[in-house]
Amino acid sequence: MRTVRICREDELEDQGKTVVEIDGLQIGVFRLGDDFYAYKNLCPHQGGPVCQGRIYQKVVEKLDPDMKSRGRDFDADGVHIVCPWHGLEFDIRTGKFAGASDVDIMSLEGYATQVQDGDVYAIVE
Amino acid sequence: MDANIVPSKAMPVQEMDVYTDTRDYLAPARRDAREMGFADWFICDIDAHHLETVHWHEVIEHIEDPVVRHQAMMYQKERFGAPPYGLNGDLGLRYQDVGGRIPHQSGQREKVEETDVHRDVTLTRRAMQALCVDKMVVFPTPMLFLGMHPQADMEVLLTRAYNKWLTERVLPGDEGMASLVLLPFNSPEEACRTVEEFADKPGVIGFTVTSTRYKPVHANEYMRLYSMIEETGKPIAFHAGYHWQDPSLATCNSFLGMHALGFAWCNIVHMTNWVLNGIPERFPKLKSVWIESGLSWIPFVMQRLDDQYLMRMSEAPLLKQMPSDYMRQNCWYTCQPMEKSSEVGLKATFEMINAKTQLLYASDWPHFDFDAPRVIAEIPWIDEESKRNILGMNAANCFGLEPKLRWK
Numbered sequence: 001m002r003t004v005r006i007c008r009e010d011e012l013e014d015q016g017k018t019v020v021e022i023d024g025l026q027i028g029v030f031r032l033g034d035d036f037y038a039y040k041n042l043c044p045h046q047g048g049p050v051c052q053g054r055i056y057q058k059v060v061e062k063l064d065p066d067m068k069s070r071g072r073d074f075d076a077d078g079v080h081i082v083c084p085w086h087g088l089e090f091d092i093r094t095g096k097f098a099g100a101s102d103v104d105i106m107s108l109e110g111y112a113t114q115v116q117d118g119d120v121y122a123i124v125e
Numbered sequence: 126m127d128a129n130i131v132p133s134k135a136m137p138v139q140e141m142d143v144y145t146d147t148r149d150y151l152a153p154a155r156r157d158a159r160e161m162g163f164a165d166w167f168i169c170d171i172d173a174h175h176l177e178t179v180h181w182h183e184v185i186e187h188i189e190d191p192v193v194r195h196q197a198m199m200y201q202k203e204r205f206g207a208p209p210y211g212l213n214g215d216l217g218l219r220y221q222d223v224g225g226r227i228p229h230q231s232g233q234r235e236k237v238e239e240t241d242v243h244r245d246v247t248l249t250r251r252a253m254q255a256l257c258v259d260k261m262v263v264f265p266t267p268m269l270f271l272g273m274h275p276q277a278d279m280e281v282l283l284t285r286a287y288n289k290w291l292t293e294r295v296l297p298g299d300e301g302m303a304s305l306v307l308l309p310f311n312s313p314e315e316a317c318r319t320v321e322e323f324a325d326k327p328g329v330i331g332f333t334v335t336s337t338r339y340k341p342v343h344a345n346e347y348m349r350l351y352s353m354i355e356e357t358g359k360p361i362a363f364h365a366g367y368h369w370q371d372p373s374l375a376t377c378n379s380f381l382g383m384h385a386l387g388f389a390w391c392n393i394v395h396m397t398n399w400v401l402n403g404i405p406e407r408f409p410k411l412k413s414v415w416i417e418s419g420l421s422w423i424p425f426v427m428q429r430l431d432d433q434y435l436m437r438m439s440e441a442p443l444l445k446q447m448p449s450d451y452m453r454q455n456c457w458y459t460c461q462p463m464e465k466s467s468e469v470g471l472k473a474t475f476e477m478i479n480a481k482t483q484l485l486y487a488s489d490w491p492h493f494d495f496d497a498p499r500v501i502a503e504i505p506w507i508d509e510e511s512k513r514n515i516l517g518m519n520a521a522n523c524f525g526l527e528p529k530l531r532w533k
Contacts (some may be wrong), residue, residue, distance in 0.1 A: 003130045006133055018139065020136060021133060046499070047497070047499060052136070052138060053140070053141060056224075082227075084227060084240065086154075087493060119522055
């Protein structure tokens with residue numbers, strides 16, 4: 001187990017990210033509010049550089065009480081990292097594929113994070 | 126806190142965008158290629174793309190008709206913010222990058238400093254290097270919709286201009302690049318002229334019908350074309366596309382639904398007409414390649430046609446075998462996009478199409494649903510010979526290519 005220093009806490013803004021490398025291992029670290037999340041930069045779909053993708057808010061469809069569609073909108077509570085190879089979206093808070101929410105399709109490989117004395121760390125096996 | 130803290134280094138590319146170098150974009154594929162030893166494998170990519178409209182001002186210089194050429198050049202020179210001259214395109218092209226989520230689909234505006242070859246040669250080389258591809262066939266992108274152009278003459282002029290531009294300006298830049306030149310299929314005599322003029326051009330390994338069109342492939346007016354192509358020994362390919370204005374596809378409100386069906390539908394129709402009208406019996410040496418419809422449509426069509434043929438054989442009197450036999454023996458298929466959510470389904474498909482000899486690797490790079498060679502190499506239930514066949518040797522056999530290793 002290794003403790004990898006990623007960056008200073010204030011170097012990452014809310015909904016920001018950084019992608020780092022340590023001995024060939026690439027790690028993406030994301031900040032949502034005061035929380036930090038770290039994932040291996042490897043998409044479980046086809047091996048794409050998922051953490052080097054863009055961050056998007058979750059898209060939801062609005063239905064009225066009669067189940068009629070009233071269009072789509074962004075959901076600020078759902079924040080996704082999108083693999084730039086094929087567009088697969090993963091929930092940054094859980095690392096899980098963000099679609100088909102009732103079933104477990106695939107997940108990013110995650111690492112624990114720590115913040116100490118203003119520095120962000122990832123704990124890597 | 127662990128006392129043994131190790132530092133990390135920020136990656137030079139923090140976020141992929143339309144300016145990202147292809148080699149950075151595909152770095153994970155390059156890593157896979159090294160780990161899997163692809164340099165020792167002949168890998169042929171039957172379907173990659175370039176964006177011909179970036180160089181449309183060059184393409185239109187090759188329009189034969191002097192009046193149309195002049196009009197095109199004036200349009201390209203003076204109209205501001207207009208789409209490329211003469212192209213019909215399709216509404217769906219606006220949605221392919223999923224709102225910016227897949228930047229390489231939007232454009233490749235990366236820096237190219239090489240000046241000894243055409244920019245598209247450099248971009249193709251970068252993709253070939255990253256994917257460890259030895260031979261890469263390049264197709265245009267918006268021109269895939271030309272079969273729906275209201276002016277049949279414009280299909281003729283633009284496909285001829287593109288074929289000339291590609292074979293004179295681009296392909297000579299790298300012997301690893303190849304083309305299945307476009308046929309102006311709505312004008313059969315002009316399609317024949319294309320075969321006559323381009324069959325022996327360096328880098329031309331076959332001919333393409335862009336599948337999005339409402340022409341019956343079994344019409345008598347195409348028999349001379351098929352005979353000529355059979356004579357060349359080079360395959361005819363049907364490159365799929367979509368047409369959102371098709372009345373049934375127009376009911377789909379998402380690109381997802383329209384694209385999923387559209388790219389299969391056009392080839393489902395053409396294959397049905399191709400087989401039931403006995404084209405493989407009339408031209409037994411004519412090889413047909415079915416491109417970019419994925420694979421899952423093939424078992425469906427095989428079973429559907431076999432089932433109906435048994436009850437209505439008088440409507441397909443040229444057949445001496447079951448429809449699925451022709452589809453398995455006379456036809457080749459590109460794998461992309463390889464639908465693989467069901468291993469059971471994919472296994473059955475491989476068996477039904479005799480993938481070991483009939484399946485061809487295709488990346489479709491740089492489009493949103495591209496497949497790297499690992500999609501074949503990592504399949505656990507086929508042997509290495511099958512993998513090598515699918516990734517390159519089947520193409521070498523089908524197209525008569527020398528399996529030359531470029532990256533060894």
